[in-house]
Amino acid sequence: MNRLRSYIEAVAPIQEVTWNVVAELFRPQRLVKNEYFALAGRVEHTAAYVAEGILRAFYRDADGLEYTKTFFMADDFVGAFSSLVTGQTNQIYIQALSDCELFIADYPALTRLYDTHPDWERFARKLAEGYFVFKEQRELELALLNADERYLRFRAEYPGLEQHIAQYHVASYLGITPTQLSRIRAKIFARA
Incomplete structure (x- = not known):
């Protein structure tokens, strides 16, 4: 949990009282190589901090061909974000490519903290902005x-x-x- 806190603090400092509430929402989970963290076809509710390991997010076309969208490694937050944010059915798979150590949390519980802990909301906004920039750069790379x-x-x-x-x-x-x-x-x- 110390590593998770250090990561959060590096993105946007949070108060001790906020950390205490946030820390209660995360629990450790192991994934073994090839195990799935998220599956297409269901509504996802869980986000995680990657303490160790490698995961990939990918989707499959109608012919079963796989297209890797991104990789998640240590010090990344992982989740089927479109499903988490919209509450719609997930369209991607997230699979462990190695054994992984995660700290998982219920995403709706994390977002409920925004109204009472503005420093947590600031962290989440900065994290989302970083992912947005990454996604835009990735799209440009594929196109250009x-x-x-x-x-x-x-x-x-x-x-x-x-x-x-x-x-x-x-x-x-x-x-x-x-x-x-x-x-x-x-x-x-x-x-x-």
Whole structure:
């Protein structure tokens, strides 16, 4: 829990009284590799802080092809945010790519604190703003960068991650096939 508090304080300082209330809402949970944190087709109610591990958010098309949307690692908040915020059916899957240590909380309980703890609401706003900026940058990368540039950006953004996850997850995140990723890697590493 100390790590969670340090993360919150780094985003937006909160008062001791707020921390005491917030801390009561989180409980530890382990996910084993390949276990799901969120499933498409249901309304999600849980958000979590990732203390350790790697998760991916992805969706499947009608043919069953998977498209990786993002990765969550230590010091990230994870959740099916569209479902959490709107109360609508979730459309993404969130799966552990490694064993994970999480601190989970009921999302509606967290948001009920906004009216009584403005410092918590400020934290949530800053967190949401950070995710919004990340999402916008990701959309720009997919639209404006070629596959080589996207791969290099991925490596800079997630240093060392590709040594811990399957290459087809990396390819899916980049919007290319695993074969294309192999060619890009061979070309880049041949230059190094």
